[in-house]
Amino acid sequence: MSSHLDLRDVSVSFNGFKALNALNMSVRKGELRCLIGPNGAGKTTALDIICGKVKPSSGTVSFDGTALQDLEEYEIARAGVGRKFQVPSVFRELSVSDNLEVARARRTSVLGNLRWNTGNSGREDIERLAELVGLTEQLDRPAAYLSHGQTQWLEIGMLVAQDAELILMDEPTAGMTAQETRKTAELFARLKGKHTLIVVEHDMGFVKAIGDIISVMHMGQMLAEGTAAEVEAHPEVRRAYLGSGGISHA
Amino acid sequence: MPSNAPNSSGLQRLIAQLAPLLIVCAVVFALPVLLNNDFLLNKVARYLVLGILTISLGLSWGFGGILNLGQAMSFGLGSYAMAMALKLKTVPVHTGASGLPDFMVWNNVAHLPWFWEPFRSLSFAIAAGLIVPALVAAALGWFMFRGRVTGVYVSIITLATMVVINLVIIDQQSYTGGFNGITDLAQLEIFGVAFDAYGRATYYLVAGCVLLSLLVAFAFTKSKAGLIVQAIRDHESRVRYFGYDVALYQIFVFALSAAIAGLAGMLYTVVMEFASPTFLGVQLSLSVWFGAPSAAGKAWSGRSSAPCWWRACRARCRNPRPSSKPGRW
Ligand SMILES: Nc1ncnc2c1ncn2[C@@H]1O[C@H](COP(=O)(O)OP(=O)(O)OP(=O)(O)O)[C@@H](O)[C@H]1O
Ligand SMILES: [Mg+2]
Numbered sequence: 154m155s156s157h158l159d160l161r162d163v164s165v166s167f168n169g170f171k172a173l174n175a176l177n178m179s180v181r182k183g184e185l186r187c188l189i190g191p192n193g194a195g196k197t198t199a200l201d202i203i204c205g206k207v208k209p210s211s212g213t214v215s216f217d218g219t220a221l222q223d224l225e226e227y228e229i230a231r232a233g234v235g236r237k238f239q240v241p242s243v244f245r246e247l248s249v250s251d252n253l254e255v256a257r258a259r260r261t262s263v264l265g266n267l268r269w270n271t272g273n274s275g276r277e278d279i280e281r282l283a284e285l286v287g288l289t290e291q292l293d294r295p296a297a298y299l300s301h302g303q304t305q306w307l308e309i310g311m312l313v314a315q316d317a318e319l320i321l322m323d324e325p326t327a328g329m330t331a332q333e334t335r336k337t338a339e340l341f342a343r344l345k346g347k348h349t350l351i352v353v354e355h356d357m358g359f360v361k362a363i364g365d366i367i368s369v370m371h372m373g374q375m376l377a378e379g380t381a382a383e384v385e386a387h388p389e390v391r392r393a394y395l396g397s398g399g400i401s402h403a
Numbered sequence: 404m405p406s407n408a409p410n411s412s413g414l415q416r417l418i419a420q421l422a423p424l425l426i427v428c429a430v431v432f433a434l435p436v437l438l439n440n441d442f443l444l445n446k447v448a449r450y451l452v453l454g455i456l457t458i459s460l461g462l463s464w465g466f467g468g469i470l471n472l473g474q475a476m477s478f479g480l481g482s483y484a485m486a487m488a489l490k491l492k493t494v495p496v497h498t499g500a501s502g503l504p505d506f507m508v509w510n511n512v513a514h515l516p517w518f519w520e521p522f523r524s525l526s527f528a529i530a531a532g533l534i535v536p537a538l539v540a541a542a543l544g545w546f547m548f549r550g551r552v553t554g555v556y557v558s559i560i561t562l563a564t565m566v567v568i569n570l571v572i573i574d575q576q577s578y579t580g581g582f583n584g585i586t587d588l589a590q591l592e593i594f595g596v597a598f599d600a601y602g603r604a605t606y607y608l609v610a611g612c613v614l615l616s617l618l619v620a621f622a623f624t625k626s627k628a629g630l631i632v633q634a635i636r637d638h639e640s641r642v643r644y645f646g647y648d649v650a651l652y653q654i655f656v657f658a659l660s661a662a663i664a665g666l667a668g669m670l671y672t673v674v675m676e677f678a679s680p681t682f683l684g685v686q687l688s689l690s691v692w693f694g695a696p697s698a699a700g701k702a703w704s705g706r707s708s709a710p711c712w713w714r715a716c717r718a719r720c721r722n723p724r725p726s727s728k729p730g731r732w
Pocket of ligand 1: 167172190
């Protein structure tokens with residue numbers, strides 16, 4: 154069976170430091186893959202490679218048969234890859250609804266976007282998205298006024314708006330309350346199947362609630378892959394997390 | 404809530420935003436009725452032309468966040484395009500009708516240079532006054548924005564390019580009139596209407612172009628492309644991950660702004676009755692830049708996605724009053 158996303162021997166070094174060292178990873182279509190690992194393992198860097206923020210020094214990334222490593226960021230996005238950043242990245246000057254409108258990238262060309270965007274269907278779409286992420290009351294407020302948790306929600310909503318085939322989520326629940334985290338898990342469960350997701354998370358409760366297969370990274374390499382129980386029993390994983398209080402407290 | 408509610412409130416907001424703009428334009432159009440002084444009217448027309456230049460700068464700098472110090476380059480190119488056409492409409496003293504412009508005769512030029520030839524057509528000149536600045540800006544933008552040049556480097560590159568073009572114009576005296584510029588022009592005549600610099604027709608032409616520039620800028624800021632440009636100003640790299648080619652959006656707003664500046668330049672030639680290298684000089688470029696700091700500066704401090712070109716225009720067209728309110732529109 155061919156995989157949807159395939160990283161082959163991907164290496165990256167920052168000033169001689171190997172952040173990724175021949176990393177291999179395959180994800181099937183419609184899968185929700187959790188990516189865990191101790192701090193500095195290279196999880197964020199792995200997502201950076203997929204979305205084109207960082208170019209690999211060697212190795213290949215193929216997505217639906219397209220080689221991503223040679224493409225520009227916007228080309229990768231057009232190929233169907235969406236990304237949520239570890240530090241929430243939204244347009245702080247723009248209102249919540251404008252943020253969602255920018256993310257609804259149905260047309261990407263300049264000339265195609267010269268028409269006025271007063272369409273009713275667009276507005277309904279945005280109201281539905283805002284309801285999904287609980288920001289209906291904040292629609293007309295600048296994103297700068299949102300709380301940290303709300304900003305996380307907004308960026309998640311923007312990714313739903315973007316409707317990318319492959320969604321990369323970097324620590325989406327950081328700074329959320331337990332209740333908000335549960336809501337996020339529900340949302341992800343709904344996205345699964347229709348989209349392929351890779352979710353970087355430290356919260357093991359969350360990972361167990363949503364993940365099918367968990368990939369564990371350590372020092373720029375893939376350490377183990379399997380279900381939550383398999384991974385937790387893995388001796389090398391235990392060793393990697395040694396001193397940080399075990400995997401569930403990472 | 405009725406399903407058409409968001410739409411009608413959107414319409415109301417649109418009208419509320421357009422209203423002050425149209426009021427200003429109404430005042431501008433009514434001015435000749437109140438002001439029975441041709442000299443003053445010419446002066447006001449001149450300021451209105453600089454207002455158009457400020458609108459164009461507000462679009463690229465205030466709205467697009469492009470720190471463009473060389474806006475007078477586009478202005479100057481427009482003004483020369485118009486001056487070349489009007490110069491060829493004069494009857495030279497030395498050579499008679501359809502002969503060489505006087506300064507070329509003084510510089511021992513025997514034939515009209517090839518790039519002057521098409522300017523015998525006024526329509527070509529007007530098209531060139533818009534398209535040449537836009538193309539130059541697009542080419543410059545291609546190198547800058549493809550190379551992800553930002554901030555102060557954009558200022559240096561745009562300023563330097565303007566200075567280079569300025570020096571070329573001064574240096575190539577036999578083709579450009581050099582330091583003196585292109586003087587002693589014929590009157591602009593469109594569809595039988597003559598535009599005397601001190602006449603009402605010219606004033607209304609300028610006023611009409613102010614309205615046109617405002618509407619074009621307004622329409623752009625309200626388009627989705629305008630929204631994406633604002634998003635780029637706010638967080639450039641984030642926009643790429645939604646699939647937008649950021650450089651193309653920057654090139655577009657830069658070129659659109661240059662075309663509007665070119666329009667202003669053409670009108671400036673008509674109002675001033677000559678074109679001069681000072682029209683694309685550092686001094687003019689910077690003075691326009693400082694003409695709208697309160698306006699465009701607001702865009703920096705962020706918070707409001709207000710159409711700052713409009714504030715830029717207000718700062719110019721009315722008394723420059725520092726806007727104390729951040730503006731809730
Ligand atoms: N731009 C960079 N320049 C230099 N070093 C970098 C850069 N980006 C990441 N690194 C280093 O690469 C390693 C992997 O970083 P990465 O951010 O991918 O880790 P992570 O697994 O996401 O960690 P965390 O759980 O803390 O987010 C770290 O040691 C980090 O210091
Ligand atoms: Mg990280």
